[in-house]
Amino acid sequence: MAATVVWQPREDGLSEICSLLEQQISPSSVVDKSQIWKQLQHFSQFPDFNNYLVFILVRAEGKSVEVRQAAGLLLKNNLRGAYQAMAQENQKYIKSELLPCLGAVDRNIRTTVGTIISVIVNLEGVSGWPELLPALVTCLDSNDLNHMDGAMDALSKICEDIPHVLDSEVPGLAERPINIFLPRLFQFFQSPHASLRKLALGSVNQYIIIMPAALYHSMDNYLQGLFVLANDPVAEVRKLVCAAFVHLTEVLPSSIEPHIRNVMEYMIQVNKDPDEEVALEACEFWSAYCDAQLPPENLKELLPRLIPVLLSNMAYADDDESLLDAEEDESQPDRDQDLKPRFHTSRLHGSEDFDDDDDDSFNVWNLRKCSAAAIDVLSNVFGDEILPALMPLIQTKLSTSGDEAWKEREAAVLALGAIAEGCLNGLYPHLSEIIAFLLPLLNDKFPLIRSISCWTLSRFGKYLIQESGNPKGYEQFEKVLMGLLQRLLDTNKRVQEAACSAFATLEEDAAEELVPHLGVILQHLMCAFGKYQRRNLRIVYDAIGTLAESVREELNKPAYLEILMPPLVAKWQQLSNSDKDLFPLLECFTSISQALGVGFAPFAQPVFQRCMDIIQLQQLAKVDPASAGAQYDREFIVCSLDLLSGLAEGLGSGIESLVSQSNLRDLLLKCCMDEASDVRQSAFALMGDLARVFPAYLQPRLLEFLEIASQQLGANLIRENLSVANNACWAIGELAVKVRQEVSPIVTNVVSSLGLILQHGEGVNKALVENSAITLGRLAWVRPDLVAPHMEHFMKPWCMALAMVRDDIEKEDAFRGLCAVVKVNPSGGVSSLDFLCKAIASWNEIRSEDVQNELSQVLNGYKHMLGNSWAECLSALDPPVKERLARYQV
DSSP states (O other), X not given: OOOOOOOOOOHHHHHHHHHHHHHHHOOOSSSXXXXXXXXXXXXXXSTTHHHHHHHHHHHOTTSOHHHHHHHHHHHHHHHHHHGGGSOHHHHHHHHHHHGGGGGOSSHHHXXXXXXXXXXXXXXXXXXXXXXXXXHHHHHHTSOOHHHHHHHHHHHHHHHHHOGGGXXXXXXXXXXXXXXXXXXXXXXXXXOSOHHHHHHHHHHHHTTTTTOOHHHHHTHHHHHHHHXXXXXXXXXXXHHHHHHHHHHHXXXXXXXXXXXXXXXXXXXXXXXXXXXHHHHHHHHHHHHHHHHTTOOHHHHHHHHHHHHHHHHHHTSOOTTOHHHHHTTOBTTSOOOGGGSOOOOOOOOOTTOTTOOOOOGGGGSOOOHHHHHHHHHHHHHHHHGXXXXXXXXXXXXXXXXXXXXXXXXXXXXXXXXXXXXTTTTHHHHGGGHHHHHHHHHHHTTOSSHHHHHHHHHHHHHTHHHHHHHTTSHHHHHHHHHHHHHHHHHHTOSBHHHHHHHHHHHHHHHHHHGGGGGGGHHHHHHHHHHHHHHOOHHHHHHHHHHHHHHHHHHGGGGOSHHHHHHHHHHHHHHHHHSOTTOTTHHHHHHHHHHHHHHHGGGGHHHHHHHHHHHHHHHHHHHHHHHOHHHHTSOOOHHHHHHHHHHHHHHHHHHGGGGHHHHTTSSHHHHHHHHHTOSSHHHHHHHHHHHHHHHHHOGGGGGGGXXXXXXXXXXXXXXXXXXXXXXXXXXXXXXXHHHHHHHGGGGHHHHHHHHHHHHHHHHTGGGSOHHHHHHHHHHHHHHHHHOHHHHGGGHHHHHHHHHHHHHHSOSSHHHHHHHHHHHHHHHHOGGGGGGGHHHHHHHHHTOSOOOOHHHHHHHHHHHHHHHHHHTTHHXXXXXXXXXXXXXXXXXXXO
């Protein structure tokens, strides 16, 4: 048989590609990099271009390591997109060249090879490359440092990017690859070479989350290895040991429980590690321990030793970037990198159970913040029991004087804020003194003390409101309010930001208590609005929006609107339709329009028109950015839809004059079909709001709206689609009660989807379950004849969900539907009768007499129908349920 011909490069091709790569990595500015990039892209068209790249990486001994590495990185990127389409002989050639290079003398070449290997494994698994695993094993067992390091580097990348690949069955292998590698990784824990210890431990740590059987069964070996590495001279290894203990605590707390005292002793020791990254990783342990619900008494004994460590780590480190930021005066313009990426949360109907993530996600997580978070968690778990260990330390730090001790004072104020919620009872008798102590710190010479004092005072907002009923408490509330308002106008950007955020928190707590102070609040906010740079301006918008939500229609007074609206309208006119600074302004207007209600009418026309223009511009930019003169960014659409929803909610039927002559209906339908879930989510919220206040407007395309909304309920209900389904479900219910019989064509499909959602309630969120129960009830009320035949399938979960809904008009509608289907098909409710009784008993007070009568008829109907069995059914119910049902004389 003829031997297979091995691919060989052509000399001219080789030197041309090498020369391009040399130019591409040269620091010279004379070279036009974009031209070189174009030429390399052009070469990518040739089927064997990637063979040249691997040849340069592996065999071009005469070339510099930088050129060889550049070839490898280009190869890696090419393979990501083109590997599947490559000729098989080229794939084979590349793989055969990579393996012998695992032990290359130069570490940069080895690690580049490791990266490419992990990309290929990511694309075709290990079964497509039968030579790979034996080659890795041979290198690991070779005792040659270069080979062991190269194989370990490749293996660690596979473990990091695609860990499940090694924990799967591989054809031709007697056992899963992880069973072959795990014992070798444990052996490397004891290697004299730090790089091998680090890679081996990092690789095993990747498996904690998926916890394969192999790791579970060798947990003792793993833990022994961790204790051996616990005091490793290399900081990165110690950091990985801490990370392993933290992840094990989160994923499998039972594994460390037998060793918990040793682990805790170790963690408290490394929490003081001279390397801040090690200390930070160790500090994560305390929150993980509390979340894992391990026995609190173990931790309680440690508190007197742990708390001083956490408190000392809460002082600013000398290299903390916040210290540099704190010098920024308001006159310095913001740089683009100062602007945090912002995330608009699409509108959600019935969204009490969706947590807003703190805006702090952009800020750097460090030892100071982690230590403060740990104290916060401990205060919530142990409450006032942490005070004896903590308060003397706080008092000592607060009483230090002199400029050099300012960081100690700052850390003490941070600690007071961190325990504000967890230790409220223990602090309560002293809070008046604490607040009196904090107030002057708002004027401290150090900006970071001014800013942290704003935050800590805002953490005591609920206490301040509670005490504002008595004269002394009211006086203190006013002092804090005025103190924060004055800090809004600080000349330091960092303090402005802290004061504005703290004030927004106070607004949420104070709500209507702010009404007597509205004039002075608005003057300060609008003064800040006039002087802030772009970054802090976003926080002012937030504070204005929160104020509107807190005081609602109280804002609707000419004197207040004269202060508030002109500057906002001026800014609104100044920004172009594609300026991202519009986002927070759109959100702010949404809150104001909802709060002012019909009072927003004078401003509504231009705002409405602008939203329409923005949506149209973006829909054009999506297909033709050049003629739109803007790049597509769907957040413009989402914010505009949400503002239109705010207008509908605020103006009510007054929205008619705005929408009736517009093409909103067609734009909205398009948005309901958008591929992006956040656009659909906001579109269905607007559909529901329009259904509520002006259903006739949707009439011409009613069936299309209903069809599209009903498709969202049967959709694949993964996390991002849940909120879309939630809003679509609510919108269908709102339309049903307005257009009645006209929803008939979709009733059967929707009912079957809602039944499934209710049956699998634990897999979705509370808002969707409740909205499904209400919409099902509304459809049942409109078309009981279509719903009743199927009621046995969902009666039990439906009643369980209705029992959780709070008393309001939507719940009344749902119960009208429940009564209507029971009348049509009484036997369909018999098997779930106890749940029906509990649902009826969930009402505290039914305002509507007809619903009260309907429910009475249903219960008496069953009493009649069941005869002697009725008493049995009642006796099985809990006493409070029986008590509530007594009002129906059954």
